[in-house]
Amino acid sequence: MKLNEKDLADLCRGAAFLGTGGGGDPYVGRLMAQAAMRAGNGVEIIPLDQLADDALVIPTAMMGAPTVLVEKLPSGDEAFQSLRRIEQRLGRRATATMPIEVGGINSTIPLIVGARLGLPVVDADGMGRAFPELQMETFSVYGISGTPMAVSNEHGDMALIDTRDNASMEWISRGVAIAMGGCAYIAEYAMSGAEARRTAIPGTLTLALRIGRTIREAREQHRDPFRALIELLPSTPYSFGCILFDGKIVDVRRETRNGFALGRTTIRSLNGSSTMELEFQNENLIARDGNEVRAIVPDLICVLDSATAEPITTETLRYGQRVKVMAVAVPPIMRTPEALAVFGPAGFGMSEPFRPIEQLAAGRRGDSACG
Amino acid sequence: MKLNEKDLADLCRGAAFLGTGGGGDPYVGRLMAQAAMRAGNGVEIIPLDQLADDALVIPTAMMGAPTVLVEKLPSGDEAFQSLRRIEQRLGRRATATMPIEVGGINSTIPLIVGARLGLPVVDADGMGRAFPELQMETFSVYGISGTPMAVSNEHGDMALIDTRDNASMEWISRGVAIAMGGCAYIAEYAMSGAEARRTAIPGTLTLALRIGRTIREAREQHRDPFRALIELLPSTPYSFGCILFDGKIVDVRRETRNGFALGRTTIRSLNGSSTMELEFQNENLIARDGNEVRAIVPDLICVLDSATAEPITTETLRYGQRVKVMAVAVPPIMRTPEALAVFGPAGFGMSEPFRPIEQLAAGRRGDSACG
Numbered sequence: 001m002k003l004n005e006k007d008l009a010d011l012c013r014g015a016a017f018l019g020t021g022g023g024g025d026p027y028v029g030r031l032m033a034q035a036a037m038r039a040g041n042g043v044e045i046i047p048l049d050q051l052a053d054d055a056l057v058i059p060t061a062m063m064g065a066p067t068v069l070v071e072k073l074p075s076g077d078e079a080f081q082s083l084r085r086i087e088q089r090l091g092r093r094a095t096a097t098m099p100i101e102v103g104g105i106n107s108t109i110p111l112i113v114g115a116r117l118g119l120p121v122v123d124a125d126g127m128g129r130a131f132p133e134l135q136m137e138t139f140s141v142y143g144i145s146g147t148p149m150a151v152s153n154e155h156g157d158m159a160l161i162d163t164r165d166n167a168s169m170e171w172i173s174r175g176v177a178i179a180m181g182g183c184a185y186i187a188e189y190a191m192s193g194a195e196a197r198r199t200a201i202p203g204t205l206t207l208a209l210r211i212g213r214t215i216r217e218a219r220e221q222h223r224d225p226f227r228a229l230i231e232l233l234p235s236t237p238y239s240f241g242c243i244l245f246d247g248k249i250v251d252v253r254r255e256t257r258n259g260f261a262l263g264r265t266t267i268r269s270l271n272g273s274s275t276m277e278l279e280f281q282n283e284n285l286i287a288r289d290g291n292e293v294r295a296i297v298p299d300l301i302c303v304l305d306s307a308t309a310e311p312i313t314t315e316t317l318r319y320g321q322r323v324k325v326m327a328v329a330v331p332p333i334m335r336t337p338e339a340l341a342v343f344g345p346a347g348f349g350m351s352e353p354f355r356p357i358e359q360l361a362a363g364r365r366g367d368s369a370c371g
Numbered sequence: 372m373k374l375n376e377k378d379l380a381d382l383c384r385g386a387a388f389l390g391t392g393g394g395g396d397p398y399v400g401r402l403m404a405q406a407a408m409r410a411g412n413g414v415e416i417i418p419l420d421q422l423a424d425d426a427l428v429i430p431t432a433m434m435g436a437p438t439v440l441v442e443k444l445p446s447g448d449e450a451f452q453s454l455r456r457i458e459q460r461l462g463r464r465a466t467a468t469m470p471i472e473v474g475g476i477n478s479t480i481p482l483i484v485g486a487r488l489g490l491p492v493v494d495a496d497g498m499g500r501a502f503p504e505l506q507m508e509t510f511s512v513y514g515i516s517g518t519p520m521a522v523s524n525e526h527g528d529m530a531l532i533d534t535r536d537n538a539s540m541e542w543i544s545r546g547v548a549i550a551m552g553g554c555a556y557i558a559e560y561a562m563s564g565a566e567a568r569r570t571a572i573p574g575t576l577t578l579a580l581r582i583g584r585t586i587r588e589a590r591e592q593h594r595d596p597f598r599a600l601i602e603l604l605p606s607t608p609y610s611f612g613c614i615l616f617d618g619k620i621v622d623v624r625r626e627t628r629n630g631f632a633l634g635r636t637t638i639r640s641l642n643g644s645s646t647m648e649l650e651f652q653n654e655n656l657i658a659r660d661g662n663e664v665r666a667i668v669p670d671l672i673c674v675l676d677s678a679t680a681e682p683i684t685t686e687t688l689r690y691g692q693r694v695k696v697m698a699v700a701v702p703p704i705m706r707t708p709e710a711l712a713v714f715g716p717a718g719f720g721m722s723e724p725f726r727p728i729e730q731l732a733a734g735r736r737g738d739s740a741c742g
Contacts, residue, residue: 157539159547160531168528172550176530179546 014208015107016311022283023104023130051193064183078185103130124200225309242370385579386478387682393654394475394501422564435554449556453521474501495571596680613741
C-alpha cells in the first residue's frame, strides 16, 4: 500500500500507543516523515510475505533518550547514511528497510529512509511495541545478529560496530550514541527475506495505522475511543485490551541516566480511594496497585488522555493530567520463554514473573475494565 | 635496529619518564612486549627517513584510564586486530606501525604489533611524551586525519569510526572505550611515509631507550641518575632538564572520571619550608609553588623516586613517597602556536600562558636545580 499523509497522522498516533510511553515524541517523527514524503514520491508499505527469500532487509531506527530528541531535532539524513554504510559493508544494495521498533518515532524513521531512497518499508518490526534496548528484538531472540551496525549523527560522524553478541552491541552503541549527543541514527539487524519472515512480528505498521485511525474516527463520531480500541483488538494479533485504571497524575519522578529516561508515575483515582504506580525505563514496564501487579512487560501499559485517548509519552507526563491506563496483550511470538528471557520482567531486572494480562484481568473480557 | 630484551626494559623505563605520570604502567606493557618478542622474531625499529614516500604507516595504541588497565590485562591481540581492520578498510597492507604516544605503555603496543605481524616500528611518535586525548597529536596539529579509526577490545568487539574532525574522533571513541570496559585498543592516523616525516616527532623510541639506559647505568655505576639525565638531554631534541623540587608526597587526590584519571599531588620539602602542587589529567600538567608556575604543559613534569630516579605514574603515587620532580624542555615542533593551541595549557582549559622551562628556570643551566 502507498501511505498518504492522513494515514501518516493515524500511524503516528497508533505508534505512540504501541510505544507504551516510550519511543519518542511521535509528532517529531511525523513532521520528518511528512517532509520526506512530500519531497519524494510517498512511501510504499509491503507485507512480510512479499519479500523474496534472498531479499536484503536493512532495518533503520534512532537510538537514545527521547528526552534528548525533543531538543535535538534530526535532519532526516542520519538514518539513511547508516543504511548506506551497511550496504557498503555488505557489498549489496538493500531491497527494503523495516522498523526495529513500531512504538513511537522508530515507526517513522524507516518511512523517511524509504521516501528518501525510494525503498519499500516492510510492514513488520522486531519489538511489536517499544523497548529501551537494542537486543530486545524478536530478531535477536530468534537468532539474527544485530551487527554489522552503523551509528551516525547529524554531523556525519559514523561508527561501524561489530560485536560478539547483541547485548554487547547495545552496550557499545549506547556509548557511541551518548558521545554523539544523546541520540543517534542506526542501521542494524540486516537480514534476508526468509529471516525476516521467520523472526519479525508481522503487520505492526498497519496495526499502528488501524489503532490511530480507530481513535480518530471514534472522536470524530463522538463515540468512546477506549471502547472502540477494545473492540478493535480481538481482530488483531494483539487479541485483548482493557482499562487498568482511571484517574489523575499526582506524581512523576524522572531522570535521564545512561542514555535512558527512567522514572515512576503515580496516578490516583478521582475519588481518592485507590492509587496506581507505573515504573518506566523509556517505556512503562509494570503497573502496580499497592503490592498487586496489574500488568507487566512485555504486555503493553499505555497512558492515554481520559477524554481523547491520545497516547501520552513518559517525557510529557505531568502533574494533574486526567488519564486512563490501558493494558494490551502482545502476540504469542513475544511471549515464548526465549522472548520473555530477553524482554520479559527478567530482562529488566524485575523479580516478578510474567503473567498475561488476560489472566491478571481475570477474564472479564466483556467489561472494559481489567477486573 | 633490532630491539633486544635488555633494550626493552630500558625503553620502558624511558617511556615511563616521557609519560610524565601518565600513559599507563610500563611494567604491563613490558611483559606483553617481551612475550610477543619471544614468540616472534623480535622487533625491528626503523628511522623515519627510511620510509618511502608512499609507505603506509598505521599507528597502534591503547586508549582509556591507566587505572583500569592495571586491573584488565590485555591479551596482546587487540591492537593488531584494529590495525588489520584499518588495512581492510583502506584495501592495503601496512608498511609499518608507529606509536602515537611514546610516553608509557603506548610505546610498547606498536612493538607487540610489530613482533606479532613482522612489521617494522617507526622510531617516532605524535606526542613526544604522553597526553590524555587523541587529538593531542602533532599528526593532528599538522593536518593528518585520525579516522578511519578502529577500536577493539579483548572480546573481539570492534568499532570502525569516521568523524568530521579529530576532536570528535576523540570524544566518540572515548565513549566506545568506556563502553568496552574502560580501556580499548586502537589503530588511527593512518598516513603515508611522506606525511609521517612531515608530522611525526623523530627519534622518540630510541630517546626513550637512551633515557632508560642512562638511569640504569648510573645506578649500576653508583652515580647520580638525575645528574646523568640532565647531562644526557642536551645531546637530544629535548635540550634541557632540571630538578624542580625535592621532597615527600603529603597528599594525593584522584578520581576516575569520563575515562580519565584526574587529580592533584602535593609534595613538601623535607625541612617543611616549601610545597609543590602538581595537577594531572592522566599526565602531570602544571607544577606550582604557591601561586608561582614552575613548569607547564607541554614541557615534561616527571615525578621520580628520589633514590633510584625510577619514574612514578600518577596511579601509583602515594603518601610518604620521597620524590624529585624533574622538568624537561620539549622539541620545537611541540611548541609552535598551532601545537600549543592543541596541547599547550589552553588545550587543557588552563588560563596560564605557556612559558618554556628554560625561561622559568631562569637560565641556570649549570645547576641541576631549576633556579
